[in-house]
Amino acid sequence: MILGLVNAPQARRLRLGVLLSWPMLSLLGLGGIPFILLLRISVAPHDPNGMWMPGVTLHAYGALAEPELLGALFDSVEMAVIVGAISVGLGFPLTYLITRMRRRLQVVWLVFLLATLSLSDVLIAFSWQVMLSKRIGLSNIFVALGLMSAPESLTPSSGAVIACLVYLVLPFTVLTLFPVLSRLNYDLIEAARTLGASPWRAFASVVVPLTKGPAMIAFVMAMVLTVGTYVPPLVLGRPQHWPMAVLIGSTALAGHDLPGASAMSMLLLAATVLLAIGAAQAARTRLRKS
Amino acid sequence: MTDRNLPGSHSNQSGKGRTSRRAVLRGAGIAAAALSMPFIRPVHAADRSLKVATFGGYFEHMFAEHIYPAFAKATGIAVQSIEQPEGAQFMFQLNEANKAGAPPMDICCCDPVQVLRGRAQNLWRGFDPARIPNFSQLSSKFQASQPAFDNIAAMSWYMTFVINPDELKPAPESWAVLWDEHPNAWGIESGSVSPILEIAATIHFGGIDLLSTQEGIDKVIGKIAELKGNVKLWWQDEGTMQTALVNDEVAGGTYMHDTAMVMIKNGTPVRSIFPKEGAVENTNFWCQPSASTKIDEALEFLNFSCTPEAQELIARFVGSAPVIDRGKLNLTDQEFTAVSSDGPSIQTATQARYQFTDYIERQFTKMVTS
CATH class of the missing domain: 3.40.190.10 (Periplasmic binding protein-like II)
Structure with a gap:
């Protein structure tokens, strides 16, 4: 009825608008409403018996200045940057290799990487705990190879947490880089090689500039996926390096302090947004320069 | 009208075809009802x-x-x-x-x-x-x-001193062994829910009464801080401690007696000990x-x-x-x-845990993460 009153291009625009508005609305609903609730709870007075009390206070935000919370925030960010860098550092050559394989092998690799995504992070963290243990862990293989004198436990340690997180994030990195690297024009590399560039030189001066943008996106995604991680640091890490998410969990679930945990979540969220914006900005500046 | 949009249905089929399919469905429904009849309770x-x-x-x-x-x-x-x-x-x-x-x-x-x-x-x-x-x-x-x-x-249920007998000899008789020189040996439950609060209060301050004030809680957490060099695993999830026990990652620590008994039944060589001061009940x-x-x-x-x-x-x-x-x-x-055990038991400091939940959690986290 309404469409009958407007002309054809307007009607098309209107239809398109209606079609496109529902993902926008659902995004607002699914992301916006929980965010507003979190914000509301973070400024509510703490209720030792229930969730929170009516009223407004900034008490929970005042408590954020504690050194152990700022330390945990720093640990979250540091861990995210390290895991992001390693996963791109490993994921890039891996994806490059996969794209150079036969079609059938490529499919096998992609299916394998996709399949690891179906495992729960709880299961993966426990598997790493067993794999790094003294009794049946990796160190026994090192002993058999003569690299170590006696088996020892490799957890809890930051290395264990980072290894587990890289395992969790790597498939995302590869799947992000795969479309770009598989569409790469290899004639350009061959041209560089014909003109006398070494393989490394050809890679550095042709492949890297062409794929910088997507590599940065993969890096930012790996960081964002890592910054809120909970289970691997809890199972494999030392308390001194527990990231913010672990402290949020214990504040809410064991400490029964939802406003405190919500304020901590807002801080982590702000840090994540700043981190993502910073990385994107850095990528843009670099791209403009190159 | 109803089955036209179903995948696999054919809208050009005759009415008779549809009826017969419905008849089959009806028959299946009756059969299912008849089959399930013996299980329907009065x-x-x-x-x-x-x-x-x-x-x-x-x-x-x-x-x-x-x-x-x-x-x-x-x-x-x-x-x-x-x-x-x-x-x-x-x-x-x-x-x-x-x-x-x-x-x-x-x-x-x-x-x-x-x-x-x-x-x-x-x-x-x-x-x-x-x-x-x-x-x-x-x-x-x-x-x-x-x-x-x-x-x-x-x-x-009891929180006992669960040990790996191969890793810890002789077997401890008192919770005080936790504070002896055993670097990186223990798995202790972390946070405000941990029984280590009652254990530390009983061993070092003669009972759990000290936990009824914030100053007392600080003192008890100060004693728990002395354990940090001995604790390899501050666990929050019992599965983490179970995996650590099974894989010789820890020599012992605080754990649930009932779960330890299930582990023993399943062939894990652990021992659950009721120390002389009592397990935490x-x-x-x-x-x-x-x-x-x-x-x-x-x-x-x-x-x-x-x-x-x-x-x-x-x-x-x-x-x-x-x-x-x-x-x-x-x-x-x-x-x-x-x-269970006929010996004494350490009671949980319920009132303190209720009254000071967030305070204990905050102080414990501060201690363990520093």
């Missing part, structure tokens, strides 16, 4: 039912397999077993559901702090003592008078959300739970310690020592 039995929630996993399976059938046999009331989560989220969810008039269970299993929290929120229904005559069978400490008669002791209580309408059935269940027969079944199959004195129970020495 209406009055379906009316007499109760939803009971316990902590998930092995615990809940054992209740569903051994305890509820015995109750159903004794009373004719069928129990639907529900898994309930642990931690704060359970209370948050239950409170909201109860306010909405639809609690997911008629009876739930609470730790003593949850009993107090629920009471402060008017979450629990008060019981009529006259309707639970077996209440007098419980051990005297579970009959102590309270501000409200809204909970009934269900079962107890925790008790779970049955509570009824006030919006549950199954009042009579709930009272019958609570009365059943207070019988020696029910407590014997709980000891034998669930692996929890009975809340009735040993003299009234028909348990062999082996059955009793598998779940």
